[in-house]
Amino acid sequence: MADQSLPVFRDADWSAPDELIVATEHLGFVRDLIGDGVESTEADHRLGLARLVLNPATAFASLQAEVAATPGASNLSLAASPPQSGSAATAVDSVTQVAGDIRAIAAARNGGWVPTIGRNRYVVFPGSDAVGVTRETSFGVQVKALLPNTNETSFGGPGRGVGAARETSFGGGGVPMLLTDGQDWAPPRFRATGPGAGVRVGLLDTGIWPHPWLDGGWEEVMPTFGALGDGIPAGSVPGHGTFTAGLILSQAPGATVVVRRVLDGDGQGNTWDVARAIVELGQSGVSVINLSFACYTADGAAPLALVRAVQRIDRGVVVVAAAGNHNAMTAVGGVGPAKASSFADLPSWPAALGDVLAVGAVDREGRPAPFSPDRPWVDVTAPGVDLRSTYVPTHCGCSGHAPHDHAAQLSAPWAEWSGTSFATALVSGLIASGVRPNQRSATDVVAALLNPQPVLITGGVSANAWNPPRPLYPRITGWARGVR
Known part of the structure; x- marks a missing residue:
């Protein structure tokens, strides 16, 4: 309550x-x-x-x-x-x-x-530390009071990003854990060509850290906030785009990930910049656009800029978006039209748009992840718990390890992380792996994956009935699937 x-x-x-x-x-x-x-x-x-x-x-x-x-x-x-x-x-x-x-x-x-008017809304990747009393442009000074089990080091200053309590409370998926050689972990061999050859996947995120395993598989378009490789990033936020790109290429190793950095070092952006980037990439020849971030509105209404952007991309381009990691935030009330529902009830935009494929997360046994929303606007689910992928170097600032634990892997670190962001990346890669340029489009692949069956609506069917998310099963390679 x-x-x-x-x-x-x-x-x-x-x-x-x-x-x-x-x-x-x-x-x-x-x-x-x-x-x-x-x-x-x-x-x-x-x-x-x-x-x-x-x-x-x-x-x-x-x-x-x-x-x-x-x-x-x-x-x-x-x-x-x-x-x-x-x-x-x-x-x-x-x-x-x-x-x-x-x-x-x-x-x-x-x-x-x-x-037709609207507001320039904020977007964050699920689990970012962009919420805090020290950031006037974030979610407002009320956030700290509304998020339970948080502390000052979680919200800003020298300790920003080191407190798991904040990321667990807001993001649900928790913080990344850096991997080291041994302990049931061996870095994978270099990526080879394969499914996805000739396919381009748009990625709007925090940018990509140059990583040997990703070499030849990505290109950056007009970095908005500067090159990510200008220095070792502080905090876990910059690793989000790198982790996401690795999972996309784990499914479609022959594809090219076209990166547009729309989230800053705190994992925050705004709908105006995001919408412009969606249209730019959506008219540039990409087959899939991966959006592993969320925008929430107090009245539950879709942000104008995101609605318009999805409407204006080329036909045949599939937009895949994260459902958000806020399902467990049932104790945070006072949101929604009635001001009585919890944060967990809010739709995540753009995932909840009708023309977007919204992705929730399940664990390796196919059970819904506790942080993943169970709502009618979630279209599909995919593995999103304890996944492994490419990451940023040593001074990442995330919890669960000491700097010397991975000094030997300074140029090619790997991490384990959970969240609907990463289930989304697997689905984007799965779609890209099925695209055949000039033969089979991304929309054709999605239609085949979902295989919708006609439903006869009769007077005996409840008006509130809805189809649960359809599970998708990407190829989870040995290195991508975490071992517990």
Whole structure:
């Protein structure tokens, strides 16, 4: 049972505090309303969206004048229904107020019509340490209070990333464990060509550390946050992309992983950058796009930028996304439309979109992983517990080992990790392994894997019935499957 004295999540807790995303065809209307409250505008014609950076106070003042001058608008604005008072509610943030006033004015003037607008939401890879009181651009200062069993070293400062309690609480999959020679572990031979030859798989993640086993199997496109190989990374976060790429190539060793770094050193990004990268890769000739990260919204609604990006990629490209590692967070309440459900109930975006293949995790016996959501929007499951893959070098900052344990493998480390991120990577690789350029597309492979059977809907079938996730069985090589 959640502590009812805790503040309630609102939209602002997962959004940039001064940014609005607007459909380009409605940009002029919105700018006219906000006036000098817009500090800068960035448009992307492929998305058909623009990102506005606001001066919230100026924007709010301009809109209040427009609300007052528009008959009926004041009855539709957020000010007409202020948030519930008391400790279980929070004030409406400025961007929520701005968006609400824009919609109120538009609806009052145009018979209920409102422009297409949204927020620039945050995304994180499941298990990242991007939640914390020290990061103003993360999830808000309320997060530490809402996450049980956490401590200061888990949230920032010199000890960031070393506390397993934080990653277990938020991420479910836990922290990576570095592997050393011996103890039932021997690094695999170098990767050979095989399934996936000629196939390109897009990977939006934290970037890739140069690793001998990955040589010839990846290329990086316009690194957003700088080259990952400029120095030994601190913390376990930068290893996420490297680990994911290794699992993709374990299934499709002949494929090429096309990397676009959209998550920073704390595993955090935003939907505007992610959406632009999805469209860029989705129109570049890739067959599969792997998205091993999550975006959550307090109202459960899909982020505008991610919806538009998935709609605008080439036909035949399959988007595969992680279902998230938040299933065990049942003690964190105050989220969802009713503000009474737990964090575990929230959909993970973009996985929950209808055009995206959402992947949950199971253990080696096929049992659902405790961190993996069991929800109707999860499409398939794959192994995601105690997997082994390529990783970053010695000073990784993760728990469970001492630096000298793997000094001999400085240039080619390996690790063991769990999470729906990695089940997703296996599924992406499995799909890529079945693609035959100019013969069989990724969508053909997915149709064959899922083999949907027609279902006759009759009056006797419950309206709440849903099909459970279909298990997929990638080829888990001896090195990829952990030994316990």
